[in-house]
Amino acid sequence: MPADTPEVHAGGLVTIAFLKASFDEGNDHLEIFMPLVLDVLKRLPAHTFATSDVQDALAVDHRVAMPQQVVSTLLKRATHKKYLIREAGRYRRNPSHDLPSSDVVSRKFKIEEGQRALAEALWRHAKKHGFEIESAEAALDLFFRFLEVEQVGLLLQNTPTFEAKVTATHRERAIVADFIQTTTKNDPIMLDVLRGMLEGLVLYHAAFLPDLSEAGRRFNNLRVIFDSTLVRQALGYEGTAMSTLMRETINVLKASGVQCLVFDKTLYEIQRILSMYEARLGSESGRATLRTVPMARHFLTSRYSPSDVREMSALLEQEVMAVGFKVIRAPKHIPEFTSAESALAKRLSDPTKKDELEPRVVHDVDCVAGVLTLRRGHRSTILEDAQVVFVTSSPLVIRNVKAWWEEDEHESGVEPVIHIRALTNLAWLKKPSLCSDFKIRELVALCAAALRPEQKTWERFLRHLRKLEQSQKITSNEITAVLVSAMSDQLLAEAALSDDPEDMDATTLDDIVERVTTAYADEALKRIEVVRNEYEERLREAQAGGRAAIERADAVARMSAEEIRRRDVLIEGRARNWARSLTLIIKGVAVGLVAVGFVLLLAERPVQKSWTSIALLVAVAVFISLEFFGVLKHLSDLCALLEAHLVTRFRLWLSGETSKDPQNSFLKLT
Numbered sequence: 001m002p003a004d005t006p007e008v009h010a011g012g013l014v015t016i017a018f019l020k021a022s023f024d025e026g027n028d029h030l031e032i033f034m035p036l037v038l039d040v041l042k043r044l045p046a047h048t049f050a051t052s053d054v055q056d057a058l059a060v061d062h063r064v065a066m067p068q069q070v071v072s073t074l075l076k077r078a079t080h081k082k083y084l085i086r087e088a089g090r091y092r093r094n095p096s097h098d099l100p101s102s103d104v105v106s107r108k109f110k111i112e113e114g115q116r117a118l119a120e121a122l123w124r125h126a127k128k129h130g131f132e133i134e135s136a137e138a139a140l141d142l143f144f145r146f147l148e149v150e151q152v153g154l155l156l157q158n159t160p161t162f163e164a165k166v167t168a169t170h171r172e173r174a175i176v177a178d179f180i181q182t183t184t185k186n187d188p189i190m191l192d193v194l195r196g197m198l199e200g201l202v203l204y205h206a207a208f209l210p211d212l213s214e215a216g217r218r219f220n221n222l223r224v225i226f227d228s229t230l231v232r233q234a235l236g237y238e239g240t241a242m243s244t245l246m247r248e249t250i251n252v253l254k255a256s257g258v259q260c261l262v263f264d265k266t267l268y269e270i271q272r273i274l275s276m277y278e279a280r281l282g283s284e285s286g287r288a289t290l291r292t293v294p295m296a297r298h299f300l301t302s303r304y305s306p307s308d309v310r311e312m313s314a315l316l317e318q319e320v321m322a323v324g325f326k327v328i329r330a331p332k333h334i335p336e337f338t339s340a341e342s343a344l345a346k347r348l349s350d351p352t353k354k355d356e357l358e359p360r361v362v363h364d365v366d367c368v369a370g371v372l373t374l375r376r377g378h379r380s381t382i383l384e385d386a387q388v389v390f391v392t393s394s395p396l397v398i399r400n401v402k403a404w405w406e407e408d409e410h411e412s413g414v415e416p417v418i419h420i421r422a423l424t425n426l427a428w429l430k431k432p433s434l435c436s437d438f439k440i441r442e443l444v445a446l447c448a449a450a451l452r453p454e455q456k457t458w459e460r461f462l463r464h465l466r467k468l469e470q471s472q473k474i475t476s477n478e479i480t481a482v483l484v485s486a487m488s489d490q491l492l493a494e495a496a497l498s499d500d501p502e503d504m505d506a507t508t509l510d511d512i513v514e515r516v517t518t519a520y521a522d523e524a525l526k527r528i529e530v531v532r533n534e535y536e537e538r539l540r541e542a543q544a545g546g547r548a549a550i551e552r553a554d555a556v557a558r559m560s561a562e563e564i565r566r567r568d569v570l571i572e573g574r575a576r577n578w579a580r581s582l583t584l585i586i587k588g589v590a591v592g593l594v595a596v597g598f599v600l601l602l603a604e605r606p607v608q609k610s611w612t613s614i615a616l617l618v619a620v621a622v623f624i625s626l627e628f629f630g631v632l633k634h635l636s637d638l639c640a641l642l643e644a645h646l647v648t649r650f651r652l653w654l655s656g657e658t659s660k661d662p663q664n665s666f667l668k669l670t
Contacts, residue, residue, distance in 0.1 A: 006205050010137060012063035013144055013197055017111045020200035029206050029215045030073060036062050037074045039104040048092045051075060070207050114193040115140060125179045146176040147201055177447035198439050202425050211382060215429050218257040218637060219384050225261050225367055226325065227392035228269045230420055234323045236565040238294040245445040247572060248438055249424050250324040255644035256427040262320055263330040263370060269363045271313050278309040302561035322573025330366060331373040338369040343408045347400040364397055371416040379413040383426060386414040393420050571654045579646035587639045
């Protein structure tokens with residue numbers, strides 16, 4: 001049967017990494033598959049064969065499914081190069097032109113050795129945590145399932161691949177994520193093997209795009225409306241790893257011709273959320289009611305105060321623009337372009353609450369309606385020409401909007417919503433060299449998310465804490481200490497490596513509580529000692545007249561997580577402003593030089609009074625003008641790439657980093 005969705009069989013990851021190696025050699029998104037096709041053509045036993053025969057041979061020999069249109073295009077290329085002869089819809093090898101020699105087998109063997117070493121290292125790591133993996137092949141399959149689930153492949157025209165075909169339990173995901181963060185970061189060879197698998201998967205998924213030739217084309221002024229969660233991640237509300245990833249994501253998207261926008265309604269939604277945190281962070285009872293989502297855990301473990309949150313809300317719009325977004329007013333609803341919004345609200349509402357006026361639901365419905373209003377009836381079969389799209393990281397929102405789009409609205413073409421990882425994959429495919437370590441940095445952030453305790457694990461832990469309080473084994477103050485301790489997340493994550501969350505017993509949870517409270521008490525004693533020493537030191541400095549030293553010490557003491565986050569936002573904004581200004585100057589100079597050159601070229605044409613000469617002059621003028629605008633378009637594309645590169649450079653310089661080595665970036669994030 002024709003393959004219409006990506007499918008990798010056992011051993012196929014070697015082929016996936018081979019595609020990445022072929023792409024690094026300068027081949028385009030389609031040509032990277034040609035060595036595989038030529039390899040199977042040599043071994044086909046039949047004298048004549050069809051496209052489906054080559055498909056089957058690729059699946060058997062190289063363990064990957066390939067779409068029929070890609071195989072057909074590659075066979076046409078081979079025919080054009082006179083390797084094949086086409087007769088009556090079938091192909092046969094050309095006896096006068098031998099197929100070129102192939103090194104696919106030897107190259108794949110070297111790749112296989114690296115992947116085997118990586119799989120054996122994972123097997124040992126899992127065994128250390130009491131998790132048995134049958135073999136190195138099973139370990140490699142576990143790697144594949146992790147990358148498929150965590151990476152979220154390209155969303156194809158008719159295939160919602162965020163509903164992954166492969167599954168991995170939370171413990172399996174935690175084992176692989178922990179292995180990546182603790183083992184591969186110290187081994188650049190393993191890191192390169194992992195990069196080949198990861199980037200190769202994206203290239204392989206690209207083969208199933210409706211039009212693979214569009215993979216390298218820039219987006220046509222695509223406007224992307226960002227969801228509230230993604231904006232909060234970019235602002236650092238969920239920690240450093242996610243903010244670094246989102247800012248790099250914005251860089252990659254802008255370099256591909258994407259406008260990164262935020263509706264003003266999204267700012268109001270974020271301010272509403274911040275108001276809730278401001279009200280609850282000031283009391284023990286309020287902190288206990290916070291859901292254990294990443295933003296809440298970051299605020300609690302970083303000791304955010306209500307005044308910190310109040311200041312964040314006041315500076316929200318400035319910081320949103322500083323990290324690279326442009327704030328625009330959400331358009332008014334026009335019935336001609338939006339309809340059946342009530343049906344969408346029903347699909348997006350929580351089935352247990354059935355509240356279609358819930359702020360989250362209203363916000364998402366307004367964003368989707370705003371996208372359709374801005375499109376003004378425009379429809380496209382490819383994302384590059386979709387004009388406007390809403391981007392989110394919620395598979396549930398994407399699934400419900402897609403169902404509403406197809407079943408309720410009976411629409412076709414690009415849906416009004418897309419997953420952020422899918423959009424980033426498409427943008428990365430257009431300029432992989434822009435950020436060579438972007439996919440690894442992305443994977444690191446996803447590993448950090450995979451290592452977080454699941455919501456149900458936290459709920460079970462909270463129930464256990466309440467039982468301990470009711471039995472008077474711990475006090476409410478100790479519960480507060482456990483909730484605000486980052487050690488709780490770490491210990492729950494470690495427990496998930498040893499046991500499935502469902503198998504955690506009361507003894508395990510008791511041990512976690514005891515270790516956290518003991519560590520908290522030890523930390524309190526150390527802080528008391530530090531404060532005493534600082535006081536005595538300041539007293540001595542004051543007696544010696546060391547006012548400057550006292551001020552420096554006070555400044556260090558006042559440094560908080562919120563000040564660090566705000567400093568990072570300031571650095572990001574300054575880096576983007578400098579990069580934009582420098583790029584505009586360079587672009588202005590280049591445009592001036594090009595304009596002068598075209599004017600001089602046009603002025604050199606002799607003007608005669610005959611109608612033929614005048615017509616020729618007009619034709620030359622039109623031609624030169626068209627060329628001029630074409631050069632300006634290419635210049636704008638180059639300036640976008642330059643600006644993205646300068647943002648990264650300025651950010652590193654302003655933050656005091658001198659190295660852009662991918663390994664150092666990996667170490668910093670982990």
